[in-house]
Amino acid sequence: MTYRDITCEVVKFTAHNGEQGEAYYARPAGPGPFPGVVLIHHIPGWNEFCIEAARKLAHHGFATICNNLYFRMGDGDPDDIGARARAEGGVSDEQMLGDVAGAMAFLRAQSNANGKVGIIGFCSGGRQTYLSACRLPNVNAAVDCWGGRVMADPAALNAKQPVAPIDFSKDLNCPMLGLFGNDDKEPSPEQVNKTEAILKDLGKTYEFHRYDGAGHAFFDWSRPSYRPEQAMDGWKKAIDFFHHNLG
């Protein structure tokens, strides 16, 4: 079932350490009850691609919140704020987890929520989705879209990202869907295979899909990496997965 009538607005929510965060909130019109999804934006920031992806999920029946992980860095064009975030070494994992937990609480507090919340993220947001699904309680489903650096070289770890998400895999507490391009370098097919092997050994519930002819960011219609056929199939798998686990 799809919803042509959706409502979208920028909202305030309680983020990490009680700070007031901002988020794009798109949800279907009607009494519900509706499942919720937190959409974690990619490394370039809180930009049009992610906002549009939130509207797509609302169209398919999910109350979707895309919180701006960079709201502490001021106002401006998303790409300028994204550059500022990058220059500062990005956001810390702890701060990100606090923000995502706040976004989840916002969704569950809505009067027409069904109480179930999933997380989806792209690129760095895929890594953050993996981490959130392992570290946060009460995540009901997670979709990791080509999250890079889930497996990280120890030399790449730092104070803001001190532990590779893969090292928290034993704590994964929800079903996970992974979508990956076989031409991607980060994560590479080998890294995807290793991640899958770890989840399998741990007895986790997951399904990974790998696409030939696609690399990184193949959903992103604004980039040359866009692959319409693979993107359409990936979106269908993500939406079906959320309906199955959050409905």
Next chain:
Amino acid sequence: MCSYITEKAPIFGSAKGRHGWMRVDTAVIYYDHPVHVPLDHALNIDFVDSRSKERVAVELSADSARELVRRIQAALDSGDAIHLGSAEADPLQLASAS
């Protein structure tokens, strides 16, 4: 690459941005996803005024960036030959020495 890994260089100079000329004191350099140039990965440089946080951004293909490095070095070498003996001290060196 989806990383926040950057190289940063202190610089002394000016750049022309959306509000006109401004001083820039930092170059932030990274090889990752660009915003505008139609490539999956690019060598990106932000020339930043750390006080206003304004920036002038460029996104280059890897070969373009390597060629630029060579041309910058060539321009510096030929300029040094012409201006050898100039009394002008580079403010960046003065700042680092103080």
